[in-house]
């Protein structure tokens with residue numbers, strides 16, 4: 001094998017790969033980024049549909065997502081996101097019978113130090129009984145005392161931890177699952193207590209402003225993909241789009257550089273390689289034995305996110321977002337402006353996390369179930385005409401953050417000098433999020449630079465090493481077809 005040589009190759013152009021490529025280029029390295037699709041941004045993408053720009057799914061971040069917000073600044077997109085001055089979530093529960101009005105409450109904060117900043121809003125929160133509200137304090141105290149690095153925490157579900165801390169089904173539905181499902185992409189009854197506890201501690205219990213919500217004012221394809229492409233090009237990174245990497249490892253004889261990358265266009269030699277692809281692909285792309293438990297990556301599994309996009313002929317809510325309680329409608333976002341909807345209509349994106357059960361369901365059936373439920377939350381929708389519905393399904397939106405998942409997530413370094421691994425699924429300490437992806441990109445670039453004997457110019461972010469030992473005796477990870485795209489299905 002012979003071919004051109006670059007200092008560094010980054011495999012995968014999601015947020016992790018973009019970050020790693022920018023860090024490597026900033027160190028003075030010549031960098032090639034290889035991405036199998038024709039766009040950057042990975043799991044954050046947009047598409048045109050009947051004159052609108054729709055995202056594959058609503059993406060939200062928190063004020064405490066420092067790495068992600070730094071990424072936005074770096075690619076020139078920081079001014080194109082909305083960030084709440086103070087956390088404010090309107091939660092709505094449908095009325096008990098047909099035609100009865102819904103009950104709504106606000107979860108928000110004031111400027112008192114955490115966790116007192118939530119106290120006033122929780123005490124007035126009408127979607128929980130008085131005793132449920134009072135018992136929340138017990139779980140909050142328990143969360144504050146937890147050792148998040150205790151491997152035992154990853155052996156139980158967050159639901160069972162909440163049970164032991166006095167939280168009944170009412171509190172689970174009206175409060176804990178509202179956050180857990182959206183951030184961990186599993187309900188508390190299935191989520192690892194370690195990952196969910198990290199989310200609540202970081203987002204709600206340490207800094208009073210940490211959980212203020214942010215979202216893009218632009219389609220994600222512009223906010224991330226287009227802006228990142230321009231920034232990478234300015235940084236001198238060679239973008240090799242629509243090229244799939246088929247193998248990575250020590251270079252064959254004749255290939256320049258200690259490492260070799262084979263793509264659908266031929267071989268590349270490099271001193272450093274960052275593999276920033278999903279875990280469903282990484283296990284089989286990396287040389288065997290790259291990190292302990294590599295053959296068990298398949299056990300990380302996947303969890304789906306489905307979005308129902310609905311265009312109404314008129315405005316049905318003036319809220320930018322709302323959360324459903326006791327409803328199959330989880331979160332609703334007004335995306336009219338970002339999609340470019342003109343006139344009097346309104347475009348709402350209904351985001352459904354932990355949605356494996358919806359992946360095989362026909363879009364018509366999803367719309368038929370959710371539209372009446374939306375009307376129960378938003379009575380104004382009853383008189384409005386639905387102009388259009390569309391369902392987007394991301395089967396592998398995140399890894400499955402179930403008990404036992406923490407020890408399956410590797411750190412950035414591998415057993416091969418110069419070769420490192422990135423992605424929201426690696427051991428970032430975060431669930432699979434944009435923040436986790438960016439953190440992993442920084443960590444992988446730093447690890448590649450360190451182990452190849454170069455110095456990293458960037459701050460080394462904190463990454464969490466997996467705790468515990470990987471389970472044994474499991475099947476090797478399945479190979480995913482590089483050509484598979486997430487499914488987008490049109491309804492009616």
Ligand SMILES: Cc1cc2nc3c(=O)[nH]c(=O)nc-3n(C[C@H](O)[C@H](O)[C@H](O)COP(=O)(O)OP(=O)(O)OC[C@H]3O[C@@H](n4cnc5c(N)ncnc54)[C@H](O)[C@@H]3O)c2cc1C
Pocket residue numbers: 011012013014015016017034035036037040041042043044056057058059060061243244245246276277278281305306394396397398422423424425432433434435437482
């Ligand atoms: C619908 C949806 C909603 C979400 N909502 C949120 C949210 O609200 N907040 C939040 O923080 N996170 C959210 N997430 C999660 C977030 O999008 C991801 O965690 C993050 O974008 C993952 O980035 P990544 O770079 O690790 O991986 P990816 O985005 O998966 O990037 C990997 C890249 O590698 C490329 N690739 C794969 N194989 C090869 C190969 N062999 N050769 C070359 N290239 C290859 C892929 O094409 C892809 O571009 C959501 C995800 C989805 C799908």
